[in-house]
Amino acid sequence: MTYKGKKINKIYSSAEGYDLWASHYDKTLSFLDSLEGNALNLALRCVEGKKVLDLGCGTGRGIKHLYDFKAAEVCGVDVSKKMLEIAKKKFKNTEFVLADSEKLPFEDESFDVVTGLFLIVHLGDLRKTFDEAYRVLKNGGVFILSNINQRKPPKLKIYNDEVIIDSFYHMPKHVIEALEASFFEIESDELVYEDGIWINQIIKAVKKA
Numbered sequence: 717m718t719y720k721g722k723k724i725n726k727i728y729s730s731a732e733g734y735d736l737w738a739s740h741y742d743k744t745l746s747f748l749d750s751l752e753g754n755a756l757n758l759a760l761r762c763v764e765g766k767k768v769l770d771l772g773c774g775t776g777r778g779i780k781h782l783y784d785f786k787a788a789e790v791c792g793v794d795v796s797k798k799m800l801e802i803a804k805k806k807f808k809n810t811e812f813v814l815a816d817s818e819k820l821p822f823e824d825e826s827f828d829v830v831t832g833l834f835l836i837v838h839l840g841d842l843r844k845t846f847d848e849a850y851r852v853l854k855n856g857g858v859f860i861l862s863n864i865n866q867r868k869p870p871k872l873k874i875y876n877d878e879v880i881i882d883s884f885y886h887m888p889k890h891v892i893e894a895l896e897a898s899f900f901e902i903e904s905d906e907l908v909y910e911d912g913i914w915i916n917q918i919i920k921a922v923k924k925a
Contacts, residue, residue, distance in 0.1 A: 733881030
């Protein structure tokens, strides 16, 4: 098999790849935080006292931020069983659900806020997840997501092996178009720059009544 012209053994799905990478993931947390700047902190101010669903929660990096901003209740969703096992040990009073963001096992209008940090880089079809986020949000609810500028997936080193997790590049304007097509109203759209190049997009969208 080849990937972007290079021969590799396998490209893993998000569930498979992050199961393999789970025990190494927390070593990257400070790097991931550095890609968000102050834009994420500004967006997360709205979670205080709210019931929040964190899509693609991984080992709980975003959940820590949500509690720092005084979210009342948090539920984490991920497709990786191994990542969730680690998150459960770190946040014992938090609900975690093994599920796909494209088909969420929650009732309509169940949450005040939905977050998706470093999630959509693993989504080929944005609309399916955006439609689900819209469905589970209450009227007036907020969807906060990030869009990392990653044109090709990194090779994740695990001992002597490399893991490549399937990923997708999304131009900022296409993310906004997909959100609007799912009936969200964009409240804020901030690009985080490094050396004159955008490295992340932080979006706050609202489900209008």
